[in-house]
Amino acid sequence: MKNTNIDNSKNTGSAGIKRRSFVKLFGGGILFIFNPFAGLDLFSSPAEQGRTLTKDYNAFLRIASDGTVTCYTGKIEMGQGIITSLPQMMADELDVPLNKIKMVMGDTDLCPYDAGTWGSLSTQVFGPAMRAAAAEAKAVLTEMASTRLKVPADRLQVKDGVVSDIKNPSVRVSYGQLAQGRKLEKYLDVKPQVEDYTKFVYTTKPLKRHDAVEKVTGKAKYAGDLRLPGMVFARILRPPSHGAKLESVDVSGAEQVKGTQVVRDGDFIAVLNENQERASEAIVKIKAEYSFNELKVNDKTLFDRMVGADSRSSVVRTSGDLEAGFRESDRIFESEFRDPYVAHAPIETHTALASYDGDKVTVWAATQTPFGLQDGIVRELGLPLEKVRVITPYVGGGFGGKNAFQQGIEAAKLAILSRKPVMVVWTREEEFFYDNFHPAGVIRVRSGIDKNGLIKLWDYNIYYSGTRGSETIYDVPHVRATSYSQNMNAVQIHPFSTGPWRAPNNNTNTFARESQIDIMASAAGIDPLEFRLRNLKDEKMIECLKAVADKFGYTPSKTPGGRGIGIACGHDANTWVAAIAEVRVDKSTGRVQVLRVACSQDMGLCVNPQGALLQMEGCITMGLGYALTEEIQFEGGVIKNKNFDTYEIPRFSWVPKIECVILDRKDKPPTGGGEPAIILIGALLANAIHDATGARMYQMPFTRKRVLEALKKV
Amino acid sequence: MEEKIGFYLNGKKTEILTDPSQTLLSVLRNQLGLTGTKFGCGTGFCGACTVLIDNEPVRSCTVPVSDASGKRVITIEGLSKNGKLHPLQQAFVDHDAFQCGYCTPGMIMTALGLLLKNPSPTREQIIEGLDENLCRCGAHVRIIDAVLEAGTKMRGGK
Numbered sequence: 120m121k122n123t124n125i126d127n128s129k130n131t132g133s134a135g136i137k138r139r140s141f142v143k144l145f146g147g148g149i150l151f152i153f154n155p156f157a158g159l160d161l162f163s164s165p166a167e168q169g170r171t172l173t174k175d176y177n178a179f180l181r182i183a184s185d186g187t188v189t190c191y192t193g194k195i196e197m198g199q200g201i202i203t204s205l206p207q208m209m210a211d212e213l214d215v216p217l218n219k220i221k222m223v224m225g226d227t228d229l230c231p232y233d234a235g236t237w238g239s240l241s242t243q244v245f246g247p248a249m250r251a252a253a254a255e256a257k258a259v260l261t262e263m264a265s266t267r268l269k270v271p272a273d274r275l276q277v278k279d280g281v282v283s284d285i286k287n288p289s290v291r292v293s294y295g296q297l298a299q300g301r302k303l304e305k306y307l308d309v310k311p312q313v314e315d316y317t318k319f320v321y322t323t324k325p326l327k328r329h330d331a332v333e334k335v336t337g338k339a340k341y342a343g344d345l346r347l348p349g350m351v352f353a354r355i356l357r358p359p360s361h362g363a364k365l366e367s368v369d370v371s372g373a374e375q376v377k378g379t380q381v382v383r384d385g386d387f388i389a390v391l392n393e394n395q396e397r398a399s400e401a402i403v404k405i406k407a408e409y410s411f412n413e414l415k416v417n418d419k420t421l422f423d424r425m426v427g428a429d430s431r432s433s434v435v436r437t438s439g440d441l442e443a444g445f446r447e448s449d450r451i452f453e454s455e456f457r458d459p460y461v462a463h464a465p466i467e468t469h470t471a472l473a474s475y476d477g478d479k480v481t482v483w484a485a486t487q488t489p490f491g492l493q494d495g496i497v498r499e500l501g502l503p504l505e506k507v508r509v510i511t512p513y514v515g516g517g518f519g520g521k522n523a524f525q526q527g528i529e530a531a532k533l534a535i536l537s538r539k540p541v542m543v544v545w546t547r548e549e550e551f552f553y554d555n556f557h558p559a560g561v562i563r564v565r566s567g568i569d570k571n572g573l574i575k576l577w578d579y580n581i582y583y584s585g586t587r588g589s590e591t592i593y594d595v596p597h598v599r600a601t602s603y604s605q606n607m608n609a610v611q612i613h614p615f616s617t618g619p620w621r622a623p624n625n626n627t628n629t630f631a632r633e634s635q636i637d638i639m640a641s642a643a644g645i646d647p648l649e650f651r652l653r654n655l656k657d658e659k660m661i662e663c664l665k666a667v668a669d670k671f672g673y674t675p676s677k678t679p680g681g682r683g684i685g686i687a688c689g690h691d692a693n694t695w696v697a698a699i700a701e702v703r704v705d706k707s708t709g710r711v712q713v714l715r716v717a718c719s720q721d722m723g724l725c726v727n728p729q730g731a732l733l734q735m736e737g738c739i740t741m742g743l744g745y746a747l748t749e750e751i752q753f754e755g756g757v758i759k760n761k762n763f764d765t766y767e768i769p770r771f772s773w774v775p776k777i778e779c780v781i782l783d784r785k786d787k788p789p790t791g792g793g794e795p796a797i798i799l800i801g802a803l804l805a806n807a808i809h810d811a812t813g814a815r816m817y818q819m820p821f822t823r824k825r826v827l828e829a830l831k832k833v
Numbered sequence: 834m835e836e837k838i839g840f841y842l843n844g845k846k847t848e849i850l851t852d853p854s855q856t857l858l859s860v861l862r863n864q865l866g867l868t869g870t871k872f873g874c875g876t877g878f879c880g881a882c883t884v885l886i887d888n889e890p891v892r893s894c895t896v897p898v899s900d901a902s903g904k905r906v907i908t909i910e911g912l913s914k915n916g917k918l919h920p921l922q923q924a925f926v927d928h929d930a931f932q933c934g935y936c937t938p939g940m941i942m943t944a945l946g947l948l949l950k951n952p953s954p955t956r957e958q959i960i961e962g963l964d965e966n967l968c969r970c971g972a973h974v975r976i977i978d979a980v981l982e983a984g985t986k987m988r989g990g991k
């Protein structure tokens with residue numbers, strides 16, 4: 120690692136913006152600038168679409184003359200815990216008291232550009248890299264102290280932010296004193312090597328959460344909890360369906376509601392009121408007529424439409440030749456798997472507060488992408504970039520849903536139009552309506568096995584749900600995977616916007632692959648674990664399967680064996696996972712109760728086992744939803760699910776006994792932990808239901824109705 | 834339309850001038866500045882807005898503020914005493930019983946209502962008692978453990 124003093128004139132920042140002189144902005148001190156992601160080869164997998172991170176420097180550490188250390192990052196805190204782990208790591212590494220460390224997160228004025236926060240990355244990777252940066256910064260500070268004190272650096276020690284001579288402790292200088300009168304920018308080249316991770320093992324001690332006390336006392340401020348003098352609440356007129364066009368409108372009813380101001384900009388109409396409930400009262404008094412020009416499609420016809428569409432096709436991977444695969448196979452299996460649109464449904468809806476001073480707009484938003492929102496406001500409202508500031512308070516869950524930031528643009532627009540601070544809190548219905556859903560899709564698989572139960576053929580076709588996680592993972596000689604996606608000249612297939620949902624696409628692909636594997640194992644009369652092991656060469660996958668079998672106490676059996684035990688495995692974000700579940704199926708009602716889930720995970724060096732376990736449990740619990748109940752019902756552009764009564768998410772009574780094993784890989788770099796386990800749950804439960812009853816589930820979620828229908832076919 | 838309404842809020846006698854048909858949630862958050870109580874669905878389905886009225890867990894998004902008139906209302910802000918966390922709060926911290934924390938105030942208030950009625954609930958009773966409270970982050974297992982532990986502590990008089 121080396122440190123370089125950088126001539127600012129040579130630097131242009133990300134997104135084409137000329138890099139500001141940050142020290143000027145912060146008013147002095149010593150500023151360390153670095154990129155915690157440099158040197159981490161996390162994004163090599165072709166399936167990591169949309170996950171490219173800025174290659175630019177994107178974190179700052181500032182030492183002020185009073186000794187305060189502030190860490191600035193464009194990342195945000197939404198439950199993954201970086202607001203806790205970072206200050207502790209910083210304090211440890213820099214040798215300063217914890218109360219001297221401040222975090223500034225997701226503020227576009229103060230923090231360097233960051234593409235967005237994705238759960239898997241932050242805790243596992245960001246932390247250790249920041250730690251390496253802090254260590255580096257300490258070395259630089261010690262160097263500076265050495266010059267100042269005229270004592271060789273190796274004779275200096277640091278304690279509580281004070282550098283002193285080991286031989287003569289009265290020869291000393293504090294970080295704060297070093298920073299006094301300085302305006303110094305130092306760019307750190309932080310490239311933690313694989314071996315370096317072992318020195319982070321001390322982070323494996325459980326960390327006390329920094330945000331915990333605030334969150335259990337109600338003091339933690341989310342966007343909706345902020346208040347500004349003169350603030351008004353907004354409600355916005357919404358179309359009854361996607362694609363509906365406003366034809367005529369009469370707002371006089373709304374104007375009659377006391378204290379209401381109606382704001383209009385083209386088809387964008389909102390009511391403002393200091394009283395939140397009056398705003399809600401007013402909005403329903405607006406009479407609006409619409410014309411409709413919707414796609415003739417609903418949640419039932421969608422799948423045939425996808426398969427029959429004029430699509431753009433691309434072969435994502437191929438090896439061997441399918442003809443040979445057919446010849447070498449003794450039995451061929453053809454299946455079609457379906458996955459509907461799924462909502463993110465964080466408990467905190469999209470919320471934003473905006474204020475405009477006539478020159479600059481400031482938006483406090485529940486968002487995973489503060490810089491994306493800033494760009495969005497620039498684009499849509501035509502303000503210059505430096506006149507838009509986005510600040511991110513605590514975020515009440517994201518899961519990819521808060522990569523979309525429409526509510527922030529709405530609040531900004533209303534603040535500018537009304538010249539008042541405006542709070543936009545989406546209702547639950549708006550949240551369902553405007554979600555960027557997990558994309559629906561169809562997977563068609565044709566596969567074949569020989570007499571020994573070895574897979575010879577794998578012809579895999581993805582319709583509209585995306586390719587992440589579509590690797591075969593098994594050792595198959597003849598493979599082709601084809602992805603069918605939107606043909607720009609053809610009719611639109613997804614009737615509304617879709618986007619990343621925890622482990623994008625991989626849930627669908629793992630459901631299809633691991634179900635198909637089970638179908639073949641069952642037909643061949645081979646225990647599903649044995650069948651997998653027989654067809655795997657991937658050592659990590661094999662290890663994970665063995666570890667989870669051990670944890671579960673698995674005993675082999677052909678399926679369906681009436682036990683209700685299912686297996687699934689796969690990988691995501693360079694993390695390998697395997698799970699075994701036990702379910703009970705009520706054959707009269709179709710209700711599936713998951714009794715136990717054991718899960719193993721190989722995520723390289725596990726930096727924070729406590730955090731990783733939390734994430735695994737979270738994944739398994741959340742996964743129960745997409746597997747058992749979650750499904751957007753729609754007719755044309757109308758979203759029928761308006762609240763949690765028709766869109767059921769996991770509850771306490773659904774949660775199984777969860778047992779997790781994290782494989783110890785101290786020699787491997789840490790990989791993502793926020794998402795992997797969730798990919799397994801669909802196939803895991805489908806396979807367990809099959810083992811319990813002989814019924815095969817081809818469409819998620821496995822609602823009571825679908826289970827009953829499948830039971831009829833047994 | 835405005836009326837004077839009085840109740841005991843977190844132990845303190847409180848009187849406000851308000852439209853009595855407004856929800857208790859709005860009044861707490863927007864008029865009384867207690868934003869610890871959260872909005873999640875507005876229709877009683879998620880439990881994020883739960884407070885206690887006379888020790889009964891109530892979804893404050895569904896009741897008019899007039900329902901609280903003359904009663905004792907406890908919100909998440911009223912639990913810690915002199916900076917010391919309530920055993921439930923402490924147990925949530927100790928068990929990492931949340932991720933984003935947005936459902937947490939409602940979970941704690943619902944659990945408190947449960948423990949006040951049944952000081953030594955079984956695991957099953959806790960599950961039943963919290964089943965109408967939603968957590969999207971999947972912190973369920975930890976929440977159950979936290980409530981079990983808090984129950985034990987509260988019985989110990991700590």
Ligand code: FES
Pocket residue numbers: 871872873874875876877878879880881882883892893894895
């Ligand atoms: S906000 Fe009251 S129950 Fe959801």
Ligand code: FES
Pocket residue numbers: 198466515516930931932933934935936937967968969970971972
């Ligand atoms: S912790 Fe996020 S909703 Fe429960």
